[in-house]
Amino acid sequence: MIELRKVTKRYGRTEALKGVSLTAPDGCVLGLLGVNGAGKTTMLNLMTGYLPPTAGQVLVDGTDMLANPRFCKRRIGYLPEQPPLYDEMTVTAYLTFVSRLREVKAASIPGHVRDILGLCGLEEVADRPLGKLSKGYRQRAGIAQALCGDPSTLIFDEPTVGLDPRQVVEIRRLIRTLGQTHTVIFSSHLLAEVSQLCTRAAILHEGRLVWEDDLTAQRADGHIDLRVVIAGRESEVSRALRDAPGFRSLKALPAPAPGLAEYTLSLDEAPGEPLPQERLFRLLAARDLPLIRLEPEPTGLEDIFLRVTQREGGNA
Numbered sequence: 164m165i166e167l168r169k170v171t172k173r174y175g176r177t178e179a180l181k182g183v184s185l186t187a188p189d190g191c192v193l194g195l196l197g198v199n200g201a202g203k204t205t206m207l208n209l210m211t212g213y214l215p216p217t218a219g220q221v222l223v224d225g226t227d228m229l230a231n232p233r234f235c236k237r238r239i240g241y242l243p244e245q246p247p248l249y250d251e252m253t254v255t256a257y258l259t260f261v262s263r264l265r266e267v268k269a270a271s272i273p274g275h276v277r278d279i280l281g282l283c284g285l286e287e288v289a290d291r292p293l294g295k296l297s298k299g300y301r302q303r304a305g306i307a308q309a310l311c312g313d314p315s316t317l318i319f320d321e322p323t324v325g326l327d328p329r330q331v332v333e334i335r336r337l338i339r340t341l342g343q344t345h346t347v348i349f350s351s352h353l354l355a356e357v358s359q360l361c362t363r364a365a366i367l368h369e370g371r372l373v374w375e376d377d378l379t380a381q382r383a384d385g386h387i388d389l390r391v392v393i394a395g396r397e398s399e400v401s402r403a404l405r406d407a408p409g410f411r412s413l414k415a416l417p418a419p420a421p422g423l424a425e426y427t428l429s430l431d432e433a434p435g436e437p438l439p440q441e442r443l444f445r446l447l448a449a450r451d452l453p454l455i456r457l458e459p460e461p462t463g464l465e466d467i468f469l470r471v472t473q474r475e476g477g478n479a
Contacts, residue, residue, distance in 0.1 A: 164189050165210050165239075165316060165348065170219035172205050179205040181370040182219070187316070187363070192342040194357030195350040196468060197367035203350040204244070206367065207320050210348065211241045223316070237265070240314040244321045246305025250294025254285055254304055257293055258311060265312030275311070283307040283337065299330035306337060317341060319349035323356065335360060354465045364464060366471055373471045378464075385432050386411055387439050388460035392425045394453040400424040403450050408442045409433065427460055 165187045172180040180202045187193045197203045208214040209221050212228045212235060221228040223235035249257055258276045267275050280286050283303045288296055293304060302322065309317055322338065323331045338360055341347055351357055357364050358378070366374040386409075393400045397415070401424070404413055409431030416425040430439035440457060447454050 164224055164346070166222040167206070167209070168220040168222065170209060170216045170221060172209060172214065173217045179370055180209070183372045185365055185372055185375065187346055187348050189315070189346055191363050192338070192347045192361045194361035194364045195348065195367065196352070196354065196357055196364060198352070198472065201367040202370045203367055204320055207318055207348070207350060211239055211318055212236050237312065238315050240309030240311070240317045242305045242309045242319045242322060244324065246301055247308065248293045248301060248304060251292060253290050253292055254280070255289045257304065258307055261308045261311040267312055279307045279310050282310070282340070284333070299326055299333060302326060302330070302334055303337070306334075316346040316348065319347070321351060322349055323351070323353070354468055358464050366468055368472045374467060386429055387432055389428045389430065389440065389443070390425070390456070390458050390460050391428055391443070391454065392419060392423055392456040393447060394423055394455055397424045400426070400452060403447060403452055404428055407446055409439055423455060
């Protein structure tokens, strides 16, 4: 588990991260989203111990990164945006070298390297120099070096950037496989990629954490969020909405005009039953409360991303 507690990072007068708190629990696949310059790479560099925070704490399995960096770094495998490869080395020689750096026992290294080659689909290029590999295989080799030493947490910075569509599919498949046995944290600017691969997602904007949630809970939640504008007294409208079938929650918004009330409303969806929108329409019609506007609230990751970054003053 990696935890950031009120972490701030400054470069001179520039504040790249501003009091960020975030937890990546064991076994999750966490996608870190944000526009260019949002602070994603800085956050990953802090998580790996490559950079120290200006303020706050980075904890790995409950241990402070600055207090015991050796303990923490042994538990983390890192792939930066540019894979740290030595082009003159063969794939096998390189992974053997990295395994020594990661303090794998000498007698265990050959078997350890074979396992990693198999997991990452590198057997057929095991004896080729890294400088002769395609970009897709180089990215696989970068992921492979992150696995040396069997760390519990893997951190990848834009792992599919610059790859062709087939290579992207292959790397995503590999990340999905690794997510079954590791905690995986990766940054991306591709919303679809995070939606497909991740169990959790977090959005950074201008150095702040502006949204975080469990994607698996969202996918399985079985409800719909609606925004409604209704003509009538606020007390009467509120009472009617709370009587709606499948009612979950209600939030009042500023009235758009005199005599109108606006809310966001969460209703359960029930298989085989009329849509929540239909049930709501019939309820309001029966109570003579004219429905002026009814639309789904953004709940997809793309909609959420646009909403929270625009709300924070950004241009998505």
